[in-house]
Amino acid sequence: MIEIQPGMKWEKGKYLELVNYLEKIGGIRYREYLTRNIKTKYPFLGIKTPVLSGISKIISESDIISFINIINDEYFEIVYIQGIMLSYISDYITFSKLFLEYVKKIDNTFLCDKVINNYQILGKNKNKTLKLVDKLIKNDNVFIARIGYVILLYYYLDKENLDMIYEYIKNNKREEFYINMVIAWLLSETYIKFPKETYVFIKSNKFNTNLLDKVINKIMGSYRVKEEDKKKLKELKSKVLHHF
Numbered sequence: 001m002i003e004i005q006p007g008m009k010w011e012k013g014k015y016l017e018l019v020n021y022l023e024k025i026g027g028i029r030y031r032e033y034l035t036r037n038i039k040t041k042y043p044f045l046g047i048k049t050p051v052l053s054g055i056s057k058i059i060s061e062s063d064i065i066s067f068i069n070i071i072n073d074e075y076f077e078i079v080y081i082q083g084i085m086l087s088y089i090s091d092y093i094t095f096s097k098l099f100l101e102y103v104k105k106i107d108n109t110f111l112c113d114k115v116i117n118n119y120q121i122l123g124k125n126k127n128k129t130l131k132l133v134d135k136l137i138k139n140d141n142v143f144i145a146r147i148g149y150v151i152l153l154y155y156y157l158d159k160e161n162l163d164m165i166y167e168y169i170k171n172n173k174r175e176e177f178y179i180n181m182v183i184a185w186l187l188s189e190t191y192i193k194f195p196k197e198t199y200v201f202i203k204s205n206k207f208n209t210n211l212l213d214k215v216i217n218k219i220m221g222s223y224r225v226k227e228e229d230k231k232k233l234k235e236l237k238s239k240v241l242h243h244f
Contacts, residue, residue, distance in 0.1 A: 008062040042076035056084035083115035123155035184218040
């Protein structure tokens with residue numbers, strides 16, 4: 001790893017050192033694996049996530065803002081590191097401003113789902129974050145909208161916020177694959193924690209058949225759901241789809 005001093009301001013030369021280092025440690029096999037499994041415009045170096053997290057921790061000792069301002073998004077791994085760097089920012093106003101710029105770069109579910117899980121600042125500022133969630137979910141970009149639902153899943157999955165989660169899902173009119181999949185994921189998690197309430201919600205709402213199929217399949221695929229519940233959901237699915 002290149003030498004990074006605490007509080008160091010990033011300049012172009014130092015940044016290029018980092019890029020060169022990352023290029024050297026990338027692996028061909030893992031790069032090929034990522035290329036097969038993640039659809040993105042960013043080229044891969046082939047560096048595993050734990051290694052990137054370790055590098056991010058070292059970089060966090062430097063001046064984070066100057067690092068974020070100097071990066072060029074040459075590689076997928078650089079974009080991932082930038083996302084992780086935001087988790088080291090403690091001021092919510094600064095974080096939210098940089099976060100809203102960062103999400104514009106996200107073009108795949110890996111960054112949507114993996115990076116967002118590091119932002120404990122969102123969970124510690126739930127009232128403020130709700131405004132952020134609303135803005136994200138209403139965004140036309142499918143990945144930005146997906147991030148809104150992922151935040152609900154990671155930081156609002158409790159009894160107090162259950163009705164709010166249901167309301168967002170009920171009001172959803174979009175049918176993109178990545179939106180359907182995150183809603184299925186979110187409802188599977190609410191079902192695991194609140195099976196009675198979530199079953200009533202699923203039964204009483206008119207989902208499009210594609211979304212309903214994904215929701216029920218996701219719930220039934222969980223080992224944390226009881227067999228009697230899976231049977232009940234299977235019957236509901238059969239009844240609704242037969243009606244259509």
